[in-house]
Amino acid sequence: MTTALALLGYAGLLGLFGPQLVDRARWAMAAPRLAIATWFALAASFVLALALAGMAIVMPMEIFTGGPVGLVQECIAVLREQYGEIGGFALVVLAAVLTWAVPIRLLFAAIAALRSAAVDRSKLRRELAVARRNGDLGAVVVGCSRPAAYCIPGKGGLIVITSGALELLDGPQIEAVLAHERAHLAGHHHLLVAFAQAGRRAFGWLPLFAHLPERIGQLVELTADDAAARSATRNTLARSLLNVAAAQVPVEALAASGGDTVARVERLLDAPAAPGPAGIGTILGGNAAAVAAPVLIVAIPIITAFGMACCPV
């Protein structure tokens, strides 16, 4: 029981205060891929902690001394003995919810997010049914004076650029824009955002998941900028961003996503110091520790129990 409480406590702390760990980190802007990995490590750790908490409730330590036959009945019997008829039953339900309902809820949320995105994407593809593909650019060119570029993922991916953007930008700048979009497709960034959306659909009431899609959305932009800056220069990409941005019609009363473009340009013009190998090692180690923590919380009493060869619930 202590184990389950420890796991729930850990999950609670992570769900409430986890975001501060990454938001405060200065390396996140410099190493967006590491930041993405960290967000998902925290989310995985949270889900794992809940699932293991469920198991820790129904699986008393007897399982490690007795045989597996009649295990569940035995567990329930032990729980009833200890917490009374109703209390024991409530605990069994809670355990089942934590162990099964949490991951299944997440799974269904992921399926829903992916499915609705696929429907929206095929609608957008139909809008572009008559647009001509330009083999040299590897993109579909749409006749439209407004400079814009985007990609539609799935089915090999589709990169779209307007004739307005082709007129506005010079050759290297166009190449930088297309490299940015190619990086989105090659990195399957839409799946990362979809998983983040699944997290919000399932646990949106927790700070850890509430703004996950926006955070991942911004981080994949930075990742794509970095990839584009490897083939073009950072300065060229910054110019493309500025030129395209300056030609947009601004939108009043914008949601929280605003401010991304300024941050991206500033970051390209004045690259923040990326963490060195030691820093990367620490961050990855931290991620691994976050995922391992729930397992360790479960393992410690088991190891202790084995050592003492006595197994109370």
Place this chain on the structure above:
Amino acid sequence: MRRLGELEAAVMDVLWSTSGPVTVREALGALDRDPEPAYTTIMTVLDNLHRKSMVTRERTGRAWAYRPAQSREEFDAEAMAAVLESAADRGTTLLRFIGKISPDELARLRALMDAAEERR
């Protein structure tokens, strides 16, 4: 927004790349498709396009001849606007080079641009 099917798009492509009005027979001849669609299929497609106000038609002898109702550029621009204004989920459906920006942000970007210009 008028959405086109795959064959409709192909037929519109033929109409846009021809200067004058196009009859069903001419459209069929210009379509480079394998297997070749039936005459009646193209007739139906053009009829549907007419119903969707995508094309105008006039009599030439006993047959109808069709013209695009708007230029490809106009159609493209409308399609593009529909895509860009769509409330589709950011990040999963469509990843834009630049998201929507506020006037305040635009002013800051212009300042950054000027500063970058001066450094040159």
